[in-house]
Amino acid sequence: MQNFVLHLPTKIIFGRDTIKNIGPETAAFGGRILLVYGSGSIKQNGIYDRVTVSLAQAGLTVIEHPGVKSNPVLSHVREGIRLAKEHKVEAVVAVGGGSVIDSAKAICAGAEVNHDVWLFFKGKKGVKSKLPLTCVLTLAAAGSEMNGGMVITNEETSQKFGTGNQLLKPEVSILDPTATFTVPPSYTAYGAVDAIAHLLEFYFTTSDPATPVQDRFMEGLTINIMESCRKVLTRPDDYQARADLMWCATLALNGLTAAGLGMVGFPMHMIEHSLSALYDVPHGAGLSVVMPAWMKWRAAEAPAKFAQLARRVFAVEEKDQYLAALEGIERLKSWFRESGSPVSLRDLDIPESAIPALADNSMALAAIWRLKEYDSAVVSSILSNCR
Amino acid sequence: MQNFVLHLPTKIIFGRDTIKNIGPETAAFGGRILLVYGSGSIKQNGIYDRVTVSLAQAGLTVIEHPGVKSNPVLSHVREGIRLAKEHKVEAVVAVGGGSVIDSAKAICAGAEVNHDVWLFFKGKKGVKSKLPLTCVLTLAAAGSEMNGGMVITNEETSQKFGTGNQLLKPEVSILDPTATFTVPPSYTAYGAVDAIAHLLEFYFTTSDPATPVQDRFMEGLTINIMESCRKVLTRPDDYQARADLMWCATLALNGLTAAGLGMVGFPMHMIEHSLSALYDVPHGAGLSVVMPAWMKWRAAEAPAKFAQLARRVFAVEEKDQYLAALEGIERLKSWFRESGSPVSLRDLDIPESAIPALADNSMALAAIWRLKEYDSAVVSSILSNCR
Numbered sequence: 001m002q003n004f005v006l007h008l009p010t011k012i013i014f015g016r017d018t019i020k021n022i023g024p025e026t027a028a029f030g031g032r033i034l035l036v037y038g039s040g041s042i043k044q045n046g047i048y049d050r051v052t053v054s055l056a057q058a059g060l061t062v063i064e065h066p067g068v069k070s071n072p073v074l075s076h077v078r079e080g081i082r083l084a085k086e087h088k089v090e091a092v093v094a095v096g097g098g099s100v101i102d103s104a105k106a107i108c109a110g111a112e113v114n115h116d117v118w119l120f121f122k123g124k125k126g127v128k129s130k131l132p133l134t135c136v137l138t139l140a141a142a143g144s145e146m147n148g149g150m151v152i153t154n155e156e157t158s159q160k161f162g163t164g165n166q167l168l169k170p171e172v173s174i175l176d177p178t179a180t181f182t183v184p185p186s187y188t189a190y191g192a193v194d195a196i197a198h199l200l201e202f203y204f205t206t207s208d209p210a211t212p213v214q215d216r217f218m219e220g221l222t223i224n225i226m227e228s229c230r231k232v233l234t235r236p237d238d239y240q241a242r243a244d245l246m247w248c249a250t251l252a253l254n255g256l257t258a259a260g261l262g263m264v265g266f267p268m269h270m271i272e273h274s275l276s277a278l279y280d281v282p283h284g285a286g287l288s289v290v291m292p293a294w295m296k297w298r299a300a301e302a303p304a305k306f307a308q309l310a311r312r313v314f315a316v317e318e319k320d321q322y323l324a325a326l327e328g329i330e331r332l333k334s335w336f337r338e339s340g341s342p343v344s345l346r347d348l349d350i351p352e353s354a355i356p357a358l359a360d361n362s363m364a365l366a367a368i369w370r371l372k373e374y375d376s377a378v379v380s381s382i383l384s385n386c387r
Numbered sequence: 388m389q390n391f392v393l394h395l396p397t398k399i400i401f402g403r404d405t406i407k408n409i410g411p412e413t414a415a416f417g418g419r420i421l422l423v424y425g426s427g428s429i430k431q432n433g434i435y436d437r438v439t440v441s442l443a444q445a446g447l448t449v450i451e452h453p454g455v456k457s458n459p460v461l462s463h464v465r466e467g468i469r470l471a472k473e474h475k476v477e478a479v480v481a482v483g484g485g486s487v488i489d490s491a492k493a494i495c496a497g498a499e500v501n502h503d504v505w506l507f508f509k510g511k512k513g514v515k516s517k518l519p520l521t522c523v524l525t526l527a528a529a530g531s532e533m534n535g536g537m538v539i540t541n542e543e544t545s546q547k548f549g550t551g552n553q554l555l556k557p558e559v560s561i562l563d564p565t566a567t568f569t570v571p572p573s574y575t576a577y578g579a580v581d582a583i584a585h586l587l588e589f590y591f592t593t594s595d596p597a598t599p600v601q602d603r604f605m606e607g608l609t610i611n612i613m614e615s616c617r618k619v620l621t622r623p624d625d626y627q628a629r630a631d632l633m634w635c636a637t638l639a640l641n642g643l644t645a646a647g648l649g650m651v652g653f654p655m656h657m658i659e660h661s662l663s664a665l666y667d668v669p670h671g672a673g674l675s676v677v678m679p680a681w682m683k684w685r686a687a688e689a690p691a692k693f694a695q696l697a698r699r700v701f702a703v704e705e706k707d708q709y710l711a712a713l714e715g716i717e718r719l720k721s722w723f724r725e726s727g728s729p730v731s732l733r734d735l736d737i738p739e740s741a742i743p744a745l746a747d748n749s750m751a752l753a754a755i756w757r758l759k760e761y762d763s764a765v766v767s768s769i770l771s772n773c774r
Contacts, residue, residue, distance in 0.1 A: 008395045219603075259399075259401070259634075
């Protein structure tokens with residue numbers, strides 16, 4: 001285990017009938033708020049009403065900023081920052097999944113500076129302060145509700161970049177599993193894939209070989225994500241399974257799994273971001289295509305950790321380390337397929353001829369994230385095995 | 388999973404050479420501090436020097452309050468409160484294990500009120516504010532460094548009571564595994580037993596049958612505590628194993644394992660507290676005596692969860708649920724024995740004739756902790772199986 005600092009200041013309010021807390025929890029930070037949400041599904045399932053009633057009862061003045069897209073875009077963030085400044089809001093309320101929360105974080109940070117918010121993503125500026133942020137989560141996936149990360153796509157440059165800062169952690173996040181009952185099967189599965197990707201990125205890229213405490217934690221979460229997602233796909237209103245899936249997704253990327261791992265990388269996310277940036281595929285759908293190919297590529301060189309996963313998570317009994325590793329990867333891929341998440345570029349309608357452009361696109365992020373062992377040829381080779 | 392609120396505001400600074408941060412981290416809260424520590428072992432292993440140099444370099448005025456005992460006593464806490472008030476300290480620094488940190492918490496709370504601090508433990512008063520608290524941990528055991536609990540013994544009444552409050556969570560805790568290199572084998576084992584007891588109390592007393600996420604987390608921690616403790620007992624300066632053990636003990640009782648479990652009980656701790664109160668046995672040593680007997684008693688009625696533990700943690704293959712449960716309990720007991728922690732009242736030199744008095748003593752805590760199913764006869768029957 002390597003040295004770490006862990007600080008998890010986000011207050012989590014989890015469970016049934018908890019959305020009514022958003023008003024009083026937000027009022028602690030000010031009276032004028034910006035309400036950020038997505039395409040309007042929260043108006044159909046009643047969550048919008050529950051949130052706005054609570055905000056009104058707490059006496060808050062609400063400026064609305066709807067319309068966050070599934071791969072959230074920079075122009076919309078900039079517009080949110082303009083609104084926040086114009087109305088002098090004192091806090092931001094995000095109601096949605098990772099895309100909405102990430103947009104809200106970028107607005108919270110951008111509202112405090114005079115330079116363009118994209119400079120944070122290019123690594124040219126660091127976040128020094130931000131508006132307070134409270135969240136109502138409606139999708140089990142990104143983990144953004146308890147961490148300091150944010151991912152935004154710049155439509156002008158076709159760049160999907162992520163960055164993070166301790167300060168960006170939300171002050172309060174409300175997680176009501178019933179808010180995810182109406183998430184369609186496809187996005188439920190993509191969310192589960194995303195959470196598993198967060199776990200396995202850390203699991204396989206830690207620079208320290210001995211992290212047995214974190215390993216077992218991540219293995220347990222992976223098992224639970226697969227089991228709960230399977231139940232939810234059979235019965236979308238299975239409260240306990242929705243609760244398990246939601247909490248697992250939060251725990252998968254709130255800093256706990258990474259604490260002690262030292263430097264980790266996000267190579268699978270790096271490659272997937274190119275798929276999202278150039279073909280606007282849902283993040284989780286892109287990940288389930290990229291992951292098995294990346295894992296096979298990596299396991300060929302260092303099979304031990306992949307064999308451990310295979311044995312502990314998939315109960316693979318194969319003695320040979322490399323064969324066990326491959327068997328584990330196949331079982332994960334089968335679970336992706338069973339869950340309705342794509343497993344090949346063809347499933348995403350992306351032609352093989354697109355591979356060089358995708359690989360080139362990923363190089364910008366490889367540089368920013370310092371993933372030095374990934375050149376365009378390596379990424380092309382991994383992408384050509386996405387089948 | 389049941390509803391929960393989780394807030395983990397304690398900043399954890401973990402790893403080698405981190406004790407030097409105690410000065411600057413504490414200075415954020417004020418210039419006059421009370422330094423609480425134990426019997427002086429920190430003067431032998433150099434930790435005292437490292438702490439006081441850092442505090443001095445940060446320009447802090449230090450009032451010392453040494454002498455916390457292994458089962459910390461109320462009179463010493465009251466003296467600390469008197470000192471804190473007399474010198475108008477602005478923060479408390481605890482350097483030690485759970486006993487020292489618990490004493491410091493009680494001082495932090497008691498310094499803010501005019502009534503006797505014992506009223507908090509009797510449940511007659513609630514904590515409403517406290518002095519800021521920073522810690523340097525020197526023992527992997529209690530988990531007090533990241534939670535809001537505290538346990539103190541009232542020597543006048545022979546009562547060892549525990550209480551807790553969200554506000555009592557330390558502001559900052561520094562966990563340097565090298566600080567535990569000089570902990571003797573016995574106390575290393577007792578600490579590991581204590582951490583396992585925290586996990587298994589929750590694991591077996593949750594009122595909700597379905598907590599698969601928390602279950603796997605607790606099972607993983609239990610495995611890691613046993614494995615790392617075994618390594619440390621062979622080689623006391625095995626940094627990685629000390630680090631694993633230290634971090635597991637913190638995670639075992641920082642609120643994460645309990646989040647979503649609903650009401651849990653501490654029956655094993657309740658019974659053990661009588662052993663400590665009447666015979667001053669080390670807490671972990673008492674727990675390894677009580678646990679197998681309590682588990683057998685409980686497994687007879689509800690073997691399912693015990694069988695799950697046996698299969699997942701001890702790889703027991705027995706098909707019959709009750710027999711599997713018993714086999715798991717035996718393996719845990721064997722691990723206690725192997726680690727040098729006692730497994731019977733005889734090991735503690737407590738005569739069987741003491742059982743009625745021990746059982747009677749535990750009834751006060753049973754009432755405060757609302758463990759209604761435990762009367763004196765039940766506790767006597769469990770104690771008579773501690774062999």
